[in-house]
Each structure stands twice: as C-alpha cells, then as structure tokens.
Amino acid sequence: MPSDANHKPDLLSMTLAFDQPAGLPSFVARIDPRWKLAAIVLAAGGLAWLQSLGPAVAGMIASLLLVAVARLPWSWYLGRLVAALAVYLLFFLWLPFVVEQAHSTWDLGFVVLSETGTIRLAYLSAKAVAMISLILVLVGTTALPNLLKAARSMYVSRLLVFLMLLAYRYVFLLIEEFNRLRIALRVRGFRNGADLHSYRTIGQVAGTLLVRSAERSERVGQAMRCRGFDGEFRSLDDFETAWPDVVMFLTTVGFAALLVTWDLMIR
Amino acid sequence: METQSAVAATTLSYAYPDGTEALSDITFDVARGETVGLVGPNGAGKTTVFLCLAGVLQASAESLQVAGLDPRNSNDRKQLPARVGIIFQNSDDQLFSTTIKDDVAFGPLNLGLSSDEVRNRVAEALGQVGLTGFDERVPMHLSGGEKRRAAIAGVLAMKPEILLLDEPSMFLDPRGRRELIGLLNTLAITKIIASHDLDMILDTCQRVLVLDHGKIVAQGLAQTLLGDAALMSAHGLEVPYRLR
Numbered sequence: 250m251p252s253d254a255n256h257k258p259d260l261l262s263m264t265l266a267f268d269q270p271a272g273l274p275s276f277v278a279r280i281d282p283r284w285k286l287a288a289i290v291l292a293a294g295g296l297a298w299l300q301s302l303g304p305a306v307a308g309m310i311a312s313l314l315l316v317a318v319a320r321l322p323w324s325w326y327l328g329r330l331v332a333a334l335a336v337y338l339l340f341f342l343w344l345p346f347v348v349e350q351a352h353s354t355w356d357l358g359f360v361v362l363s364e365t366g367t368i369r370l371a372y373l374s375a376k377a378v379a380m381i382s383l384i385l386v387l388v389g390t391t392a393l394p395n396l397l398k399a400a401r402s403m404y405v406s407r408l409l410v411f412l413m414l415l416a417y418r419y420v421f422l423l424i425e426e427f428n429r430l431r432i433a434l435r436v437r438g439f440r441n442g443a444d445l446h447s448y449r450t451i452g453q454v455a456g457t458l459l460v461r462s463a464e465r466s467e468r469v470g471q472a473m474r475c476r477g478f479d480g481e482f483r484s485l486d487d488f489e490t491a492w493p494d495v496v497m498f499l500t501t502v503g504f505a506a507l508l509v510t511w512d513l514m515i516r
Numbered sequence: 517m518e519t520q521s522a523v524a525a526t527t528l529s530y531a532y533p534d535g536t537e538a539l540s541d542i543t544f545d546v547a548r549g550e551t552v553g554l555v556g557p558n559g560a561g562k563t564t565v566f567l568c569l570a571g572v573l574q575a576s577a578e579s580l581q582v583a584g585l586d587p588r589n590s591n592d593r594k595q596l597p598a599r600v601g602i603i604f605q606n607s608d609d610q611l612f613s614t615t616i617k618d619d620v621a622f623g624p625l626n627l628g629l630s631s632d633e634v635r636n637r638v639a640e641a642l643g644q645v646g647l648t649g650f651d652e653r654v655p656m657h658l659s660g661g662e663k664r665r666a667a668i669a670g671v672l673a674m675k676p677e678i679l680l681l682d683e684p685s686m687f688l689d690p691r692g693r694r695e696l697i698g699l700l701n702t703l704a705i706t707k708i709i710a711s712h713d714l715d716m717i718l719d720t721c722q723r724v725l726v727l728d729h730g731k732i733v734a735q736g737l738a739q740t741l742l743g744d745a746a747l748m749s750a751h752g753l754e755v756p757y758r759l760r
Contacts, residue, residue: 393614418612421656468609471572476674477597477626485621485631485638 276493277319278390282399284494288501289387293380295505302368304512305375311504312382321389326382333381334374344370393417398484410482415469419462426461430454521581522548522678522706523569528577530561530568538564539575540730546706548677553717553738554710556727557752562710563605565727566680569708571596583677598627601671605683607663611655616647616666619655623674634673641673645699661692668699678706685713714742714756726751 277285296312299305316326344366348354353364388396397410434450441447523546530539538561546552554562568575571587583599585592601623604610613619620641624634642648645665650658658666664684671679684700685693697719700707711717717724717738724741726734728751734741741747743759 394618414614415612418614418656422608465609468604468606469612471567472602472604472610473612473622474572475570475597475600475602476623476670478622479626481626483622483625485618485625485634487631 275318275320275390277315277386277497279493280390280497281488281490281494282391282395283402283488284490284498285387285391286396286399287403288498289383291502292505293383295502295509296376296379296383298509299372299376299512301512301515302372302375303515304508305372305379307511308505308508309375309379309382312379312386315386315501316382319386319390321385325389326385329385330378330381334377337374337377341370341373344373394484395486395488398482398486399488401482402488407480407482414482415466419465419469422465423458423462426458427454430457520547522546522550522583523708524579524581525569526578526580528565528568528575528580530564530573530575538730539568542727542730542732544725544732544735546678546708548706549704550723551700551707551709551721553714553721553724554708554727555712555714555717555724555742555753560727560751561730562727563682564730566602566682566708566710569678569680570600570602597623598674599676600678600680601674601676603664603667603671603679603681603684605686607660607667607687608655610667610670611663614654615651616642616653616655616658616669617651619666620670620673623670627674637673637675638669641669644672644703645669646695659692660687661689661695664688664692664696665699672703676705678708679703681707681709681711683711683713684709685711685716712753714753715758718742718756718758726753728752 296305296308299308345362346360347366348361348363349365351365355362355364355367391399393414397414400413401407401410431454434454439447439450441451523544525545526543527541528539528543529537529541531537542565554565556562564573567573568580569582569587571582571593574588577588580586580588582596585595585599587593587596611619613622617638620638621634624637629637638651639648642650645668647662647665647669650662650666655663655666664687668684681700684696688696693713693716697716700709700720707720709717709720721738723736724738725732726741726747733751734744734747739759742756745755748755
C-alpha cells in the first residue's frame with residue numbers, strides 16, 4: 250500500500266474507462282494494431298451506412314461474436330456498453346412515440362406507438378451496439394500507445410494523436426483539481442443552489458480549472474521538450490504484418506461490405 | 517569546446533514576455549561531477565535558471581556553456597536533451613505516457629536509439645531508481661515517491677551529463693525523501709538541486725548558490741552558507757535544524 254497521502258486509488262480507478270482489461274490472451278489481441286484499427290474503422294463506417302433492420306441486426310450479432318472471440322471480460326464490456334447506450338438512448342428513445350400521418354401505428358391501449366419509429370429505434374440501437382462493441386474490441390485488445398502509434402502510421406494527424414494521448418493521461422488530474430476546488434468551496438460554507446452567487450462561483454471554478462490546465466499543459470510541454478520531443482510519436486513496439494492480420498482485416502471489412510450491399514438491395 | 521566546468525554562466529539574464537525580470541546578471545560555475553544546491557525563497561528564479569540552462573527559455577548572457585553547449589544557439593539546443601536532464605517539481609508534469617516503460621523510453625526513443633538499446637536503458641534506469649518490475653505500471657497509480665523515482669528514471673535513461681532537480685523532495689513523505697537522498701548520492705554525475713529543503717541540500721551538496729529576486733546573493737560551501745543565520749534570514753530562509 251503506497252504511503253503517500255496523495256494516492257487516491259478509488260478516484261483514479263474511476264477515470265480508467267479505456268484501460269485495457271486484464272482479459273485472457275486472444276487471437277484478436279495479437280493482430281497488428283494497424284490492421285486492426287483499419288479493419289474496425291472501415292467496418293464501423295460500413296455499419297454507420299446501414300439503414301435497414303436486417304443488416305443492422307446481422308452486424309450487431311457479428312460484432313458480439315467478435316467480442317467473444319476477443320475474450321473481453323463481460324463485466325468490463327457490459328459496463329462500458331451500457332454507459333454508452335444510456336447516452337445514446339437519451340437522444341433516440343422518443344422515436345416510437347413520434348407518430349406522423351404516414352406512419353402505421355400500434356395501439357397498445359394506453360399508448361400509440363409508431364411502427365416506423367420503433368423500427369428506426371431498433372436498427373439504430375442494433376447499429377449502436379455493433380459500433381460500440383467494435384470500438385471496445387479495439388481499445389480492449391490494444392495498448393493505447395500501440396493504438397496511437399498505429400494511428401500515426403496510418404497518417405492520422407500528429408496533433409490529434411497527441412491530443413488523445415495527453416487527454417487520456419491528464420483527465421484524472423483535472424478531476425483531482427476539480428475535487429480539490431470542490432472541497433475548498435465546501436469547507437468555506439458553499440452549497441450549490443439556483444442563485445446568482447452559485448452560478449458565479451461555478452463560473453469562477455471553471456475558469457480556475459481552465460487556467461490551471463493551461464499552466465499544466467505549459468509545464469508538460471516543457472518537460473517533453475527537455476526530453477528531446479520533436480513532435481514525432483515513437484514507441485518501443487515495432488509492428489510486423491503476418492497473414493492472420495490480413496485474414497482478420499479481409500474478413501471484417503468483407504463482412505461489412507456484404508452488409509452494406511444487402512442494405513442497398515433491400516432499401 | 518571541452519571545459520572543466522559542466523555549467524558556466526556569465527551575466528545570465530531573463531525577462532518574462534510581460535517585462536518582469538526573472539534573472540538579472542547571474543554568474544556562476546559548476547564543475548564536472550559537482551553537486552550544487554540552488555536555494556532561495558519562492559519566486560527567486562530557481563526554476564527559471566533551470567529552464568534557461570535546458571534551453572526551454574531563451575536567456576541572454578555574456579557567455580553560457582552547459583555541458584559544452586550553448587543553449588542560446590539553436591543547433592546546440594537540439595543536442596541539450598541528450599546531455600542535460602531536468603526533474604520537474606511536480607512529477608505528474610513529467611510522466612505523460614500510459615505505462616512506466618513507455619515513459620522511461622520516451623527520451624531515449626527521441627534520441628533515435630535502437631529498440632534494443634532503449635530496452636536496455638529502460639531496464640538499467642528502472643534498476644537504478646529501484647523500480648525494477650514496474651515496467652507495465654500506470655503512472656497515475658503510483659505513489660508520490662514512486663512517481664518521483666519514475667521521473668528520475670525517465671531522465672537517467674537518457675544518460676545526461678548534468679541533472680537539474682527542481683524541488684525533488686516536494687510531495688514526498690519522510691521515507692520517500694530519505695530514499696531520494698540515498699539515490700541522489702549514488703548518482704555520480706553533475707547535479708544542481710533547487711530546493712527549500714535545506715537539510716536535504718546539506719545531505720547532498722558540497723556547495724550552494726543563494727538566489728533571491730533573480731540575483732545570486734551568495735555562493736560557497738553548504739555548511740558555511742546554510743549555517744549563516746543572518747544570510748538565511750535576510751533571504752527568507754532558515755538555518756537547517758542540524759546546524760542550529
């Protein structure tokens with residue numbers, strides 16, 4: 250047990266939503282991150298294109314199979330899937346209740362549902378589950394530095410890659426700063442309310458957080474320059490393409506292409 | 517040009533963009549292999565001295581040599597990271613990778629070394645600071661003392677000739693501080709240690725520079741200067757407990 254007072258494992262563990270789970274070794278985890286990233290980005294793009302229920306559900310089933318093949322721990326996977334779906338449902342849950350003249354409806358007695366809206370919700374949900382699952386397979390089976398290095402090798406903007414790395418690394422420090430400010434306010438008797446004083450205080454806290462973030466980013470930048478950083482992202486792990494990488498890529502992208510073709514045919 | 521001095525600064529000055537003069541004509545010299553303490557009150561300019569020596573801030577000076585390079589010269593500045601390492605006040609500013617191994621490897625990879633050489637250096641540096649086996653640990657999960665040692669490992673992996681340590685004992689508990697002093701005393705390279713922890717300075721440095729309001733107001737043997745109650749009091753410092 251670390252002895253330092255500033256060690257807060259509970260707070261920190263909450264911020265590790267994209268940490269790799271301690272899962273079992275799998276075929277998917279061994280795939281070259283470049284091929285994996287390309288396959289999953291293309292497949293997710295294909296899924297986003299779908300507009301019919303059948304192909305969307307088939308895509309969802311295939312992505313769940315991939316989750317199983319990747320041997321992601323179900324608790325890790327479901328926790329993140331449910332959290333992401335909860336945000337998604339906030340925007341789309343109302344679809345079955347929007348009844349327009351041209352829509353056929355289902356009268357359940359206490360509520361009338363739009364058939365079109367319900368089908369839309371179903372295929373959008375299937376697409377969402379499929380796409381979130383693909384992303385979780387990607388982040389759950391690839392260490393972040395390797396994922397970012399793969400992104401760089403595929404010509405993703407250097408700035409974007411570093412933004413992702415540093416955001417991932419420093420978000421917990423911002424949460425710590427925020428909690429310190431919150432405690433400082435509470436010990437001085439502040440209680441949040443719907444009044445001008447509260448709004449002004451929240452604004453000041455947000456401003457302070459921004460200033461501290463800017464100062465910290467300045468110091469982080471200095472520390473990076475002092476260790477020879479020249480803007481290029483480097484990693485110890487060298488990538489090497491093997492035949493399973495190509496097979497995985499072709500299977501995933503090929504299946505997504507089939508779904509898109511099917512969708513275009515029945516649209 | 518090779519000199520006996522690891523650091524030689526003559527009339528080093530620096531003003532912030534708003535015109536505030538942070539350093540004013542400071543002149544000092546640090547011999548190769550020497551460990552020197554840089555002491556002074558808050559805002560004296562200690563961190564600014566380090567950033568100027570590392571070439572992060574563009575200082576003006578009659579002459580400035582750091583590990584045989586001139587930080588004011590852009591070509592020399594590119595070579596400085598290989599020769600001068602800085603340990604920042606807050607280790608969280610320095611540990612930006614997602615694993616300790618990647619963080620320690622960050623500097624050597626930037627030097628363009630081969631993967632095998634980088635792996636050797638990472639293992640060696642982690643061993644030096646007592647963090648063998650921490651390779652895959654996440655920096656944010658480490659204690660303050662472990663973070664400090666990881667930050668030092670990240671710099672040692674670059675095999676610098678000069679180590680600049682800014683308030684290295686800050687955020688450390690007594691045990692972490694004691695371990696740090698032991699570690700610093702085992703590193704046989706030139707070190708400049710900026711700190712308010714004057715007991716630690718006594719334990720690690722032969723000589724001190726007293727900085728106040730951007731000027732060097734005294735320099736000499738650590739025992740002599742830190743034991744001078746009038747000098748310490750005049751510059752917002754206190755005689756270390758052991759010398760009272």
